[in-house]
Amino acid sequence: MKRRDFIKATGTVTLAAGVYLTVLKPSPVNAKEEKDWLNGYDWNKHYWGFGIDSTKCIGCGSCVRACKEENDVPKDPYHFRCWVERYAHLKGEEKPKVDSPNGGYNSFPDKYKKEEVLKAFFVPKLCNQCAVPPCVQVCPVGATYQTKDGVVLVDNDYCIGCRYCISACPFGARYMNDEAGCADKCTWCYHRITKGLEPACVLACPVGARIFGDLKDENSEINKFIEEHKIITLKPDLGCEAKVAYVGIDSEVR
């Protein structure tokens, strides 16, 4: 390569890079813009947390019914943002029996009448809002994202319905909403919590098995819950840092 060519090439590349950076550089976020998108809500002041006390859960299904109404989830027995599972250790069996008839929507039938139950408990499930969410990582179009206050949301209009996120979720928290033509999941009722309300399932729970609050607020319910109990999160080995804090569940619960 001659010196002239080299200078020409360098010049062209510099020019192209200059055009790219000046014309296409993402505009820096200014205060006005942030306020416009967030309707006046300041997401830097909060970091939401969720706790579940499995020892209190009675499996009545109030949370499931409230969630389906609040979030327009299809009322068939296959789509849930929030559901309840029953784990039962029967005498003479090595592994627990797990069932969740209609997600617990109509409570649970007593189907272990004839067997001797050694230990049984309910486990309410919902999206764990992972700190390192695999569903966000796999989305090819950027239709699912994590907010600064720690919630993973789905952009319904931008989702192309490829279902990568559904297969990527280790907790089965996502489902395909065929009515809306997009993937959907629990958002901890983001439209409620940003207005200072509790999520629908927390409000509906008759026994206080669900605890919700702001981890950045020292006196919040969720901080008290985490301080007072020995908690575990689901599948810590995966490294996706699930955030729902459980009390009173066995290691079989996944």
Next chain:
Amino acid sequence: MSFTGRLLLIALICVVAYIVVKYATEPPSFNVYGHYRAANLSKQLSKETKFIGKETCQTCHEQEYNDLCSTEPSSAHRDLQCGACHGLGVARPKEGVILSHGCKIPPDVTKQCMYCHEMLPSKPKDMPQITLKGENAHFPGMTCTICHTNTHKPAYYK
């Protein structure tokens, strides 16, 4: 044109094509906060809230609210929200007045009670539980409210 020149031309075309495609296809609010449309946040936040707390119900249903939250004698249902039994009310106040909502008296009271009070081995032991079938059946075939008349302030029938 020299070999290098042609290479550079191809590279330039690629860059220009990338810029054009990016401009033509990328939504305006993309990449404001991250790899997503910031405009969607606005939509998420403005979604309508439906489930209302019992404090809202109190404004019209004063007597029921007082029964539910009574402390002497203590109501076992004092921690419940109205919606837990009456369904989700979508109350949209117009000028401070709620004209209609979706709540209803449970059509099958016994079924509603049994959502929580059905005897199951997986329930906490301190939860009052009954069964309507088998040997230890608790007045099978009867409606709960015949004895437990005030479901807002339930007490054991004596």
